[in-house]
Amino acid sequence: MLLEVRQLTKSFGGLLALSNVSFTVEKGDVVGLIGPNGSGKSTAFNIMAGTFPPTSGQVLLEGKDITGLPAHQVSARGIARSFQLVRPFLHLTALQNVMAGRMYGHEPVASTHQAKTEAMAILAFIGLAEKNQTKAGSLTVMERKWLELGRALATRPKLLLLDEFMAGLTPTEVNAAMSLIGEFKEQGITVIVVEHIVKAVMNLSNHVIVLNAGTKIAEGSPQEVSRDPHVIKAYLGERYAAH
Numbered sequence: 001m002l003l004e005v006r007q008l009t010k011s012f013g014g015l016l017a018l019s020n021v022s023f024t025v026e027k028g029d030v031v032g033l034i035g036p037n038g039s040g041k042s043t044a045f046n047i048m049a050g051t052f053p054p055t056s057g058q059v060l061l062e063g064k065d066i067t068g069l070p071a072h073q074v075s076a077r078g079i080a081r082s083f084q085l086v087r088p089f090l091h092l093t094a095l096q097n098v099m100a101g102r103m104y105g106h107e108p109v110a111s112t113h114q115a116k117t118e119a120m121a122i123l124a125f126i127g128l129a130e131k132n133q134t135k136a137g138s139l140t141v142m143e144r145k146w147l148e149l150g151r152a153l154a155t156r157p158k159l160l161l162l163d164e165f166m167a168g169l170t171p172t173e174v175n176a177a178m179s180l181i182g183e184f185k186e187q188g189i190t191v192i193v194v195e196h197i198v199k200a201v202m203n204l205s206n207h208v209i210v211l212n213a214g215t216k217i218a219e220g221s222p223q224e225v226s227r228d229p230h231v232i233k234a235y236l237g238e239r240y241a242a243h
């Protein structure tokens with residue numbers, strides 16, 4: 001077991017954003033985390049990535065308790081994430097952004113030369129090799145999104161958390177993102193994806209977890225989850241009706 005989340009609860013003032021949510025993630029899994037807006041998906045990511053601590057509950061990575069560790073320490077242990085609202089270092093070039101990931105992540109390299117070589121390979125992988133000298137602030141929103149994925153990959157994560165990475169991508173880009181995510185497994189990277197593109201989530205994931213109003217209402221294979229009446233009522237019915 002790579003990750004175990006035990007009875008996570010998070011309240012913001014009077015609002016219960018997550019309530020007693022537990023699940024496990026196996027190495028090599030692609031887990032889909034779905035649910036309506038406001039159901040607690042980003043909150044779960046924020047807690048796992050150390051952006052803020054839970055009100056109660058635990059996060060264990062490879063059996064070690066990492067609950068409440070600050071983001072840079074969580075990154076050093078091997079969890080990387082992309083933000084729903086992307087935020088690369090705008091004053092740094094694309095290359096410097098990815099190099100920063102390589103030098104401050106999990107198993108970081110000390111040599112700037114080596115970091116540069118590896119960062120260039122990652123930029124090629126995400127289609128930004130030619131923009132390596134462009135400041136992140138001058139990239140398009142979509143390019144920044146790919147850059148942020150590059151920076152996350154550069155930290156050599158064991159677990160990658162992707163928060164609505166596909167939102168706003170063209171159908172061609174969605175396909176590119178899906179095949180990229182498909183390749184992560186061979187690189188030893190386990191992924192949890194939050195996405196509203198239900199078809200993409202169901203195709204990519206071997207395990208799906210459904211949140212609704214801060215509570216886990218279902219989990220299982222994509223087939224099991226998409227047949228579950230509670231899931232259809234809370235989420236899928238409305239999504240399918242909209243498409």
Ligand SMILES: Nc1ncnc2c1ncn2[C@@H]1O[C@H](COP(=O)(O)OP(=O)(O)O)[C@@H](O)[C@H]1O
Binds near residue numbers: 036040041042043
């Ligand atoms: N930093 C925060 N401060 C106060 N309320 C928050 C904060 N982050 C999220 N929330 C609230 O928690 C609930 C869950 O939000 P979120 O985890 O972002 O949902 P999702 O990602 O599933 O759309 C929402 O009601 C949201 O308004």
Ligand SMILES: [Mg+2]
Binds near residue numbers: 042043084163
């Ligand atoms: Mg969210």
